[in-house]
Amino acid sequence: MATYLARRIGQSLLAVFLTLTTVFLLLRLAPGDPAAAYAAPSATAADLARIRAEFGLDEPLITQYGIFLRDLCTGNLGTSYSFHASAFQVVMDRLPYTITLAVAAIAVTTVVAVPLGVWMARRADTKRELGTNVLTITGQSMPDFWTGMMLLTVFAVLLPVLPASGFTSWSGLVLPTVTVAVLQLALVSRLVRREMTTALAAPYTTVARSRGVSERALTWRYGLRNSAVPLVTALGTRFAALLNGVVVVEVVFGWPGVGSLVVRALETRDYPLIQATVLVTATLAILVQLLVDLAYPLFDPRVRLGKAA
């Protein structure tokens, strides 16, 4: 267990580090100048040079990278150019919003997709099941920003019952959550259906049935329990992906999360802020994956960590 954890954490740290380095390089190679984005259009070349020096951008790339690594080791992610505050703090201010949206979206997906998948497995290959399947595929096939705009038009313009943007009340969570959930409904429900179908056709189910176990118990205790590991994996992966970026949905709904922050940070070439965002979200995503892996044995005692992997 301990060695397994250590190896996993070591690998994760390496992945985060490589990601950060890639982003660091990409940022500095990409066109665009933080000083120009920061200063007024009327700023002179001398002004810009002063700002670059202030940001430490006049150093050679390798020196900048060295400083970046040194600061990283001391936990300093730098000061955001545009917010004039600790980049880490700015990200942490926004993070709760993204986490809230991700949690809500995953919760809604689970609550809808799991029963739906179970139902689909029990009604496998009927016309109604086919229709439901096509419907969820349709949900998955719509561009998320478009779905968002359509929902906005209906629920904020035509029937103004929900707020259009931002997080001023819990009702503001509804539309973004639905937009994200619609997208992943097909994925999760299909997964549950497949696993359930396999489980319900397995010999042990037949045995259990012959011993008089009720259909309900068969479905939930035997069938679903056996689908738990792939289900948790899928949900965990989706959750991690959401933490890494519901960029488009956040932009459409003016959601003050990390995704819209990163778009803005890109527009101002706010290097420290972008780096901090990447560090925080990538770490979180990897952490979630790790927790999911750790959780396997809870759902399936046959899994022994460290041996399978």
Add this chain to the structure above:
Amino acid sequence: MTPSPHHAPPDRLSPREPLRRRTLLRLGALGGTGLALGPLSACAGPTGAPGPGTLTLGLNRSLVSLDNKLNQFDAAVTVQRAVRQALTRIGPGMRVQLVLADRFAMTEPTVWSVRLRAGVRYSDGSPVTVEDVATAVEMYGKVNGSFLLGLFPELPTVEKTGERTFRLHTRRPVTVLDRLMANIHITPAADNRPEELQSGVGSGPYKVIEANSGAGEYTLARNPRYWGRPAHVYTVRVRFVPEEAGRVIALRSGELDVVDTLTPDSAEQLTGLPGVIVQETSGARINQLFYNFRKPRGHPLADPRVRRALTYAVDGDALIRDVLTDSAEEAQGVVPLALEGAIPTGGYTYDPGRARAQLKALGAEGLRIRVIWESGEFAADSSVMEAVADMFRDIGVRTSLLQFEPGGDILKWRQGRAGDWDVIGNGFPGTTGQALTSLQGMYGGTPERERTRDTYMGYVVPDVQRRLEDAATETDATARARKLADVQHTIWNTWPSLWAFAPKTMLARRDRVHDLGLLKLNSYDLSAVRLEA
């Protein structure tokens, strides 16, 4: 009924491992929940609708700070001035009004005599002092890349002459110093820094009770110790709504009370809706399709006659009416007429036949024009560019469009360091309300500044620059006006822009909001605004 997976019979698991795993999981879950919900409870109330005593403003750009040392967008001024004040301000009709000062007069060409108003205090009760003013001027001077600094030909020095009186000295006459000082916000000297302040107090009618600069959200409450007439509205919430469509929808539904800096399209969508009032006034900003003045001698565009001929291709009326939906006025001069000292110098004519004929006569047929701009430089920018490209096609000029995303390399291109271009879509703000400042900013380029590419698109005309300088230091108002008028005609005749327009300043508000005096500078006095119960 449904056994949850967590209730797995314990005997099936080995005794030690799951405990540790569970502890980990539990810690993770707890931490996650705390992280997710902690700060949120403070931000979100039970409903989204603003309360009866709360005014909610929806800005389209994030207000990073309530200090203005670096902020350049005009609408921010409304909120910033509600908290921090300056000695003066630009009021209705572009006139100077005294705020923290009760006397601000030029006593000699290079000396202004100022007296602070008696009894002005910050929201913490401490008095506003001459030292605060001196420190403020010094701090603004030290800010790198400040837009405001660019407006000052030189920063004044403060000489204290009494408890409340001081003199402002400049080396050369700065005839608009009283206007320029409207941009220097005063805050206690001890807390002032040469950067944007994230906290601190001001002397304005409102004080900050909650700030989330990362999200651009602020809550202001009436300042009970305000030295002047107290504000009408008790609470003001400032929100950042990045998407224009989102702002429009939120205003429609009453989530927002005021949205400023409307785009033409949102104005069109909001006009005539029940409960919504669209307010407009002419604007101090000018948006131009400016020629590249760094073309080598002999290039067609280096010839003012070619530049003029091309202007005939642009159907300005159609652009204003159809693309900008009457939310702008075609420029009749080189700066917007709303600015003090601006005069009409001519107009743009649409005559594609003449354009074609003159280009032919000048031997500039088969021109290829590359138009560059940055997304969001002005409202409906890409539509304007695409329409202009289409108009050029009608006179046989081939056009390529190059759109930059914010944060991209447009500055390098502007300076002519990245690639060749012919026309740039660019906006120039009229922050001081003075034609002179805008004229100097755009047309006052010198060969020395061009060496570092610090002129406006390479516009260097020594004669124009000399006469602008002359007008700027002229202390006699009538003579200054005359000189300024003359030089504007001269500039017009160099045909600097393919086309230009002054967008109207537009704002939409719910009808429960009253007494919102929108100024041409795209700001208003927040303390005068009233809310219907």
Add this chain to the structure above:
Amino acid sequence: MASVTSTPAAPTERPSAVTARDLARATATRQRRGARFKIWAGSVCTALVVLPVALAGLLPLPDANAQDLSERRLPPLTDGHLLGTDQLGRDLLSRILHGGQVSLSVGVLAVLVSGLIGIVAGSAAGFFGGWVDALVSRFLEAQLALPLLMMLLLVVALFGPSVTVITCVIAVAQWPEVARLTRSLVLVEREKPYVAAARVLGLRGWSVLTRHVIPNVVRPVSLVVLLLLAQAVLLESALSFLGAGPQRPFATWGRIISDGQAYLTTSWWLVTLPGLVIALLVVGVNLLGDGLRDRTRRRKGARA
């Protein structure tokens, strides 16, 4: 109903309690029917979008870039504009179809490239194992942790928003899926007798892989690639929406929508219709891929 069943029905005189009606209700029949429906519906949806897009040049349509400022934002079905006009008076249908050519070619090219990278990397990892496998697998894992869309935006900013760059960027975003599947399939194939036979015959590793193993995994992989096409189209439109689309005057689907966003409350068609077209195409491709997969899976099941 029972008499028209298309199952290889036994002659009626066969002494069996299984009636034609039972056969029609059998799981296998229903599965086949489901797969057939998906393939059929998917093809129709895809064709409804792809054919007009491919034939856009031949259709009697106004020029996609011909503006008429006096005819801006006409609602659908006015003055010969089937889907109305946009904010500059251009025919929306024509713009959607011509824009679709850009969006679709980006999608198809991206999928081809990612399929190629994915198959090569995945089969090498699966077949040779060892350090090749470790390298590819680490890459796959690392990419999962990346904030993908943000990286794509950065890369597009770095190399400029040209069609080539956007194609490559999408391909790079998508190769892991192909690689992972190929790897798992090759792992299975590797152990089969014919591979051993080929080795015994003296074929070198690479030739075994390319001549024997890959042809056996290409079919299932190509199905996934079809599903990736749907994602590629969505990804391209998301990039265009965020401003990282190909330079104007290329009209892509994402750009048409994001330009139309400003008119959401007054001119619904500018956003709704292009979105519907994207959704129709993607639904079609997804259904088609799904149906084909269902069919092969069942066949394999039957053979086993």
